[in-house]
Amino acid sequence: MIQVEEVSKRFGDLLVLDRVSFSVGDGEFMCICGPTGCGKTTLLRVMAGLIPATMGRVLVDGQPLDPLRHNISFVFQEPSCLPWKTVSGNVRFSLETRSAALRQNLSKADMDERAGRILDFVGLQEFAHYYPHQISAGMKQRVAIARAFVTEPDLLLMDEPFGYLDVQTRYFLEKEILRIWEKLRRTVVFVTHSIEEAVYLSERTMVLTELPARVSATIPVNLPQPRDYDDPSFMDLRRKITDLIKWW
Amino acid sequence: MKQRRWQDSILGLIVLLGFLAAWQLAAVVVRSPFLPGVTDTVGAFTDLALHGDLEGYSLLTHVAVSLTRIAAGFGLACLLGIPLGLLMGLYPSVYRSARTIVEPIRFIPPIAWIPIVIVVIAGFSRYLFIIWLGAFFPILISTLAGIPRVNPVHLDVARVHGAPRGYLIRRVVIPSVLPEIFAGMRVGLGVGWMCIVAAEMLGGENIGLGRLILKYAELFKLDYSVAGMVLIGLLGLLLNEAFIQAEKRFFRWRWEVTL
Amino acid sequence: MSGKLNWMLVAALTAAALVALSGLYLFHLIGPSPRESRSLRVGHLVADELHQPGWCVAQELGFVSEEGFEPANSEYMNGAAEMEHFAAGELDVAYVGAAPFLTARAAGVDIVAVASSNTEGSSIVAAREIRDVADLNGMRVGSPGIGTIQDYILTRVEETHGVSFTHFYAKITDLILYFERGEIDAYIGWEPHPTRAVVEGIRGAHTLLTSHEILPGHQCCVLAVRGDMVRNSPEVVASIVRWHAKAQRWVLDHPDTAEEIIANHSGVSVNLIHAAHPVVQHNYPPYLDLTSMRIMLEGLMASGKIDPEDVPDLDSFLNHAVDNSFVSSLLQTQRLSLGSTFEPQVAASLPRTAMAPRGAVSVPVSR
Numbered sequence: 078m079i080q081v082e083e084v085s086k087r088f089g090d091l092l093v094l095d096r097v098s099f100s101v102g103d104g105e106f107m108c109i110c111g112p113t114g115c116g117k118t119t120l121l122r123v124m125a126g127l128i129p130a131t132m133g134r135v136l137v138d139g140q141p142l143d144p145l146r147h148n149i150s151f152v153f154q155e156p157s158c159l160p161w162k163t164v165s166g167n168v169r170f171s172l173e174t175r176s177a178a179l180r181q182n183l184s185k186a187d188m189d190e191r192a193g194r195i196l197d198f199v200g201l202q203e204f205a206h207y208y209p210h211q212i213s214a215g216m217k218q219r220v221a222i223a224r225a226f227v228t229e230p231d232l233l234l235m236d237e238p239f240g241y242l243d244v245q246t247r248y249f250l251e252k253e254i255l256r257i258w259e260k261l262r263r264t265v266v267f268v269t270h271s272i273e274e275a276v277y278l279s280e281r282t283m284v285l286t287e288l289p290a291r292v293s294a295t296i297p298v299n300l301p302q303p304r305d306y307d308d309p310s311f312m313d314l315r316r317k318i319t320d321l322i323k324w325w
Numbered sequence: 326m327k328q329r330r331w332q333d334s335i336l337g338l339i340v341l342l343g344f345l346a347a348w349q350l351a352a353v354v355v356r357s358p359f360l361p362g363v364t365d366t367v368g369a370f371t372d373l374a375l376h377g378d379l380e381g382y383s384l385l386t387h388v389a390v391s392l393t394r395i396a397a398g399f400g401l402a403c404l405l406g407i408p409l410g411l412l413m414g415l416y417p418s419v420y421r422s423a424r425t426i427v428e429p430i431r432f433i434p435p436i437a438w439i440p441i442v443i444v445v446i447a448g449f450s451r452y453l454f455i456i457w458l459g460a461f462f463p464i465l466i467s468t469l470a471g472i473p474r475v476n477p478v479h480l481d482v483a484r485v486h487g488a489p490r491g492y493l494i495r496r497v498v499i500p501s502v503l504p505e506i507f508a509g510m511r512v513g514l515g516v517g518w519m520c521i522v523a524a525e526m527l528g529g530e531n532i533g534l535g536r537l538i539l540k541y542a543e544l545f546k547l548d549y550s551v552a553g554m555v556l557i558g559l560l561g562l563l564l565n566e567a568f569i570q571a572e573k574r575f576f577r578w579r580w581e582v583t584l
Numbered sequence: 585m586s587g588k589l590n591w592m593l594v595a596a597l598t599a600a601a602l603v604a605l606s607g608l609y610l611f612h613l614i615g616p617s618p619r620e621s622r623s624l625r626v627g628h629l630v631a632d633e634l635h636q637p638g639w640c641v642a643q644e645l646g647f648v649s650e651e652g653f654e655p656a657n658s659e660y661m662n663g664a665a666e667m668e669h670f671a672a673g674e675l676d677v678a679y680v681g682a683a684p685f686l687t688a689r690a691a692g693v694d695i696v697a698v699a700s701s702n703t704e705g706s707s708i709v710a711a712r713e714i715r716d717v718a719d720l721n722g723m724r725v726g727s728p729g730i731g732t733i734q735d736y737i738l739t740r741v742e743e744t745h746g747v748s749f750t751h752f753y754a755k756i757t758d759l760i761l762y763f764e765r766g767e768i769d770a771y772i773g774w775e776p777h778p779t780r781a782v783v784e785g786i787r788g789a790h791t792l793l794t795s796h797e798i799l800p801g802h803q804c805c806v807l808a809v810r811g812d813m814v815r816n817s818p819e820v821v822a823s824i825v826r827w828h829a830k831a832q833r834w835v836l837d838h839p840d841t842a843e844e845i846i847a848n849h850s851g852v853s854v855n856l857i858h859a860a861h862p863v864v865q866h867n868y869p870p871y872l873d874l875t876s877m878r879i880m881l882e883g884l885m886a887s888g889k890i891d892p893e894d895v896p897d898l899d900s901f902l903n904h905a906v907d908n909s910f911v912s913s914l915l916q917t918q919r920l921s922l923g924s925t926f927e928p929q930v931a932a933s934l935p936r937t938a939m940a941p942r943g944a945v946s947v948p949v950s951r
Contacts, residue, residue, distance in 0.1 A: 125485050145487040157478045161500045161578045178487035208578040379888035447765050528754030543664035543731040544889050545691035
């Protein structure tokens with residue numbers, strides 16, 4: 078259970094986040110939408126512990142957020158595969174890092190096995206020994222997703238992960254992420270500027286205002302899976318959320 | 326693809342032959358004893374290879390001695406340059422304070438050090454120092470300049486999982502910077518190689534490729550000097566190529582390797 | 585498209601033409617040729633005033649300007665460097681050692697020796713542990729350059745005494761540094777550099793051999809001019825020989841003042857010059873000694889420094905390389921000679937004093 082309490086973030090004179098408060102349930106898939114440049118990425122980075130909040134705090138299961146104690150993963154918008162590692166090397170990297178951070182000393186065989194399983198699951202096993210520069214952009218993001226899931230995180234943050242991909246790959250990966258999430262059931266907070274994507278993926282969509290960002294509204298999305306873009310209730314929700322966001 | 330490589334090779338060969346022809350023509354036209362032509366140089370080179378030089382040292386001895394000097398200077402430059410570069414890159418305050426010394430010294434050419442080196446340093450260390458001077462700065466600068474260029478996303482990937490600073494340096498920063506360090510080493514080796522003649526101007530026994538060139542120049546046998554020059558150039562080229570091949574193998578994950 | 589090709593062609597041809605032109609200019613095939621005016625470009629060796637006092641004395645005392653020349657001076661690290669610049673057309677007159685002179689001439693430089701600057705004048709100094717020449721075996725002995733007379737003398741010592749050592753090359757002024765550090769245990773050089781180690785007491789340095797003991801009366805530094813000057817403007821060469829001979833004579837007649845002038849020019853103490861002076865012979869009349877030059881030539885060819893192909897006939901080569909006629913004519917016309925002999929001879933110029941190197945023999949001055 079993640080709680081964001083009155084989080085504000087200021088960069089110098091610029092107030093980006095203004096007392097943002099919300100919570101995310103265990104295993105929930107929540108999307109965050111908002112106008113361009115409203116601070117969605119900043120919010121996510123605060124939730125990941127990459128930057129400190131100027132005021133307010135983030136609690137994970139009642140404890141203040143700590144990347145060391147809490148198991149957090151992040152899928153970035155830009156390609157984030159380590160270029161000097163193969164696909165399987167990248168996936169193992171999060172396990173290795175976690176193991177080193179916690180001084181756990183996971184055995185190599187253990188890590189190999191877990192990495193192999195997740196690669197199997199996302200369908201990349203035959204590319205295990207490829208380098209990132211040899212695979213497509215969509216596949217790179219799948220590697221990043223596999224890498225994020227393999228550590229069995231308490232919280233998985235995704236910052237517009239399909240933003241740089243073409244439409245067809247997006248559709249494919251949206252289906253994929255749902256499949257993975259339904260199987261593995263981790264808590265996901267997914268930022269997107271595509272309202273369609275938010276309605277397609279989320280159980281709940283939170284809408285932020287423009288700068289400085291506050292929570293504008295939280296819309297539950299109670300449509301059954303698999304969702305259909307042309308379904309009237311789908312398009313209703315879309316319109317509703319679009320109206321909330323509309324700054325033009 | 327293969328056909329293009331053949332075409333490039335043939336084109337390169339034609340250019341080389343053209344240059345040699347122009348050189349020989351120039352030598353014939355000028356007809357000065359001080360401008361050896363291609364045939365003279367080749368003859369001198371063969372003589373050196375077969376009979377050694379006029380003092381009895383074989384060509385192999387000269388090459389081995391020069392290579393040893395370069396290896397020592399270059400090795401020391403890597404040993405000092407890479408850790409210092411990492412330190413200065415990771416801790417900018419160290420760089421800022423060291424800058425006031427490093428920057429001026431960097432621009433003093435190794436040759437300018439010769440008068441002091443003769444007096445202050447003795448023996449083999451003289452060569453070591455001059456070559457080290459040449460090789461050190463490219464390595465240092467490449468290393469420290471590569472660190473800010475580490476992709477912040479890569480660092481974030483590890484940070485999110487709780488990576489401590491040491492882990493970040495070892496597992497993200499260093500692998501990221503390694504290609505740039507290697508490139509710096511290649512440049513450093515090249516500069517160090519070019520310093521060999523300067524270093525060997527210091528005086529000493531007449532062994533070494535630089536000394537070979539100077540020795541024969543003193544005796545007005547410029548065909549031998551040019552043969553020595555060509556040999557130095559070829560060896561430098563080979564070393565550079567070897568480096569590039571090593572880079573290609575170690576850094577398969579990069580999609581371009583620069584010259 | 586074809587317009588673009590035309591431009592490229594024009595650019596390429598222009599570039600090629602520029603390269604060719606600069607090449608031709610560099611090799612003096614076009615452009616101004618070295619002038620033959622009264623402005624004279626003279627080269628001499630750095631720190632070698634004791635061997636080449638004629639030059640600084642002649643300048644100081646105005647003998648050169650008396651002849652109407654405006655000299656432009658250049659200094660060189662050793663004879664080989666000087667000859668390289670001479671070959672490039674940068675000098676008209678050179679004070680240079682006989683060995684580099686012969687090497688240059690054999691390589692095809694158009695240079696002719698017209699007078700002697702000094703004979704002998706080098707010594708081998710060694711550290712205290714080295715008592716005699718046999719001790720040099722297997723040691724490292726410093727030499728100011730592979731093309732120098734001194735290096736030839738070292739080889740000659742190896743041959744005549746049956747020893748073998750490594751030649752360690754360095755700048756003349758650096759030899760004493762290497763010696764001090766123990767990187768070499770002995771060295772040869774032109775005076776006053778060897779005696780300097782003795783005078784300063786470095787490592788108990790003492791003179792092992794002087795050039796007199798190795799090859800008595802050997803030609804050392806010569807006065808040489810461009811070959812085309814000898815052929816086309818002999819009167820210019822005669823003037824040059826005249827101020828040189830005057831200066832040589834003056835040095836013999838006024839040794840103390842000469843030592844002061846030399847000390848001033850070379851920046852060392854008068855005491856050092858005075859101590860080193862006896863090793864150097866400024867022969868008068870300044871004839872070039874063909875005998876020793878022939879021996880040297882043979883030696884240079886034997887050690888591979890000169891290609892035998894470049895010197896098919898030694899005597900013919902020497903006769904063309906050396907021209908004593910200017911000195912003879914000068915003596916005939918000016919009657920500066922204090923004797924009436926016209927044959928080339930080596931005259932001892934100074935009585936050897938008690939500070940002379942070991943083994944010196946007192947030679948009566950022929951007057």
